[in-house]
Amino acid sequence: MSKINTHPIFNFLCLCSFASPRITPLRSLCTEVILEGARGGEGRMGYIGAHGVQALHRYKYSGVDHSYVAKYVLQPFWSRCVNFFPLWMPPNMITLTGFLFLVTSALLGYIYSPLLDSPPPRWVNFAHGLLLFLYQTFDAVDGKQARRTNSSSPLGELFDHGCDALACAFEALAFGSSAMCGRDAFWFWVISAVPFYFATWESYFTNTLILPVVNGPTEGLMLIYLSHFFTALVGSEWWAQPFGKSMPLVGWVPFLNEIPTNKAVLLLMVVFAVIPTVYCNINNVHKVVQATKGSMPRALAMLYPFVVLLGGVLLWDYLSPSNLMKNYPHLVVVGTGLAFGFLVGRLILAHLCDEPKGLKTNMCMSLLCLPFAVANALTARLNDGVPMVDEFWVLLTYTAYSVSLYLHFATSVIHEITSALGIYCFRITRKEA
Template sequence: MITLTGFMFLLVSAVLGYIYSPHLDSAPPRWVHFAHGLLLFLYQTFDAVDGKQARRTSSSSPLGELFDHGCDALACALEALAFGSTAMCGRNTFWFWVISAVPFYGATWEHYFTNSLILPAVNGPTEGLMLIYMAHFFTSIVGAEWWAQDFGKSIPLLSWIPYINGIPTSGVVLLFMVLFAVIPTVSFNVQNVYKVVQSRKGSMLNALAMLVPFCVLLGVIILWDFLSPTDLIGNYPHMVVMGTGLSFGFLVGRMILAHLCDEPKGLKTGMSTSLFYLPLAIANTLTARLNDGVPLIDEKWVLLGFCIYTAALYLHFATSVIHEITTALGIYCFRFIPPHKLELKILMWCWWLYYVVSYKGSLVFRCKCFTSFNPMVAVPFWDF
């Protein structure tokens, strides 16, 4: 429940960005930037507290891991939209989502093969999020225009650097994040997986095959935008990022589920389900070339259909997995049974069984015992 509450903070942040900057290219009120930073800080805090509570109460479970990482995967898209409104990134908001999704997928992929999640000294979940909410707070002081002006004007001390002093500040930040964060992190992931695969005498090609669905997702979305006659990402950044983010969340969820179930290593065919809609979108875009630049179906509705498809797919996956895990393990999704209450429940069942089994009276009395002493009837177990 703590993780879900933290996730709702980011959802509110993304909605604020949409209300005050629908295309992510206009400056929202400065209090919105402060709200973005505060909500991200609360999300990070709740996400960390949830893990500590699970360890303190001994309530850790596979469902908790799946739920936590599933929310984190969707959080990449929501925070990209929030930062896009803060920095007025416009269509570059999609690329900010990409540079957050790539390391996340790489870390999940590494965890899948190595059974351990090793984070570098400076990592995204701690220092990375701290830098982002500090950027939100900073923007609430200087204004969103600071990100849109040339890098040399935003930071005069670095205006001597060639090639980048005329690029918008948000673009330079994007470039620096790719060079100094994404590439080193992904290299670290590949190196760790390679060591484990070699030690187990496995196939590195089999390991790399797990990256194919994610690469196909990114490639097809970029192709769709390239072929689109309506500037897909520029006109509908929220729908593109959310539709792609939900598809990404499904890929991550499937990989985590395969790891929890200890399935054989290799590409899972079920992961491609989130990609089935994209060929239809590409085909519709190509019809514009045969109809004077007008596609058969307005791309706004095709993109909305993509969002609905991925949302329905993700919700079906999440609800199905939650139901199966809670049923198999006898646990609850949003609450747990404290140890002393669990012991009390066991004692009550033993007490009831003693009277029913040991008494030598009639069947009628046993039925009365059932209604009188059964904890399910006398004191419902869910009220403990």
């Protein structure tokens, strides 16, 4: 049996629980965690146990893209693009380069629209569109480069989808700049993060990433960069005017025609994209759970950290006397986006390592700062609007913690997978035995 790496406090509580017959619930929890570790959950190696190493050697990626746009338009284009990359260039370097395009886009938005409520120069809108197009292209080409150089690996999938999870935050900030979303930039992050998390959760159970006929990575990104290009022509102010004025054809709709165009687009995306997608994800997982006679509550428990993350940030903003999402949109979105990236990365790793289905307790590490942040905001309600600690510093600490947690996870897992598989992250050649 592999050794189990647990926290000293957890070890002490377990010892107490087995010594006292009155602490039955705690004893049950300790037993479950110990058994999970024995099955190869979190081993002495760090994030990956002995069972996980064996699963990594067996793992084969499975994905299906039903998009007609991808099949008949973009796939032929991407197949030509891959030939521009030299054979010595590792796929993960292509992935990272594509991700840095979006980081650059978000930085441009911050420079020219710090609060995301003022129109940036039109060349910035065009740059947002071009950088997103390049991100989509590089994100698609990396897999082709991996097959072309015979360097496909589970690390490539984790690296690719991990960057995609972070990309949700940086593109939300870029779009918030173009569309003058202000505090609603957070909600544009939400409508990209929710389907992403549910799709990752679904693939954990179905063992296949299924992209429908119309999906986010293809048509969704295409719609966004076309919106950036359109904004470069008409100006960002177009998004701030009433929807009925921007889109006269829908002026007859009583509610939509009066609200700003960016808010109307947000609502339409929720109704016609997010809700149907999430419904399909849950339905597909339910079918698998029924077929395997598993536990649906146990499957739904894996959504708990993400729901608490969203709920915690929204509660914090509601109680905040500083109007966090309006005054510090970049810090809120980046901090929450990196915490989200940790959750997604941990979920993908559990899939790659064939870990037992259910809540992964260390996912809750991403939530550690939220109780303190909410409590600090609550003190302002009890102290004439003055919090115990300045909220800017609390938010900065929250963001720094999320960055540190994600970097620790990413570097640790990359080291463990490369050691287990005998490969490099940014080199195509294999390690010597």
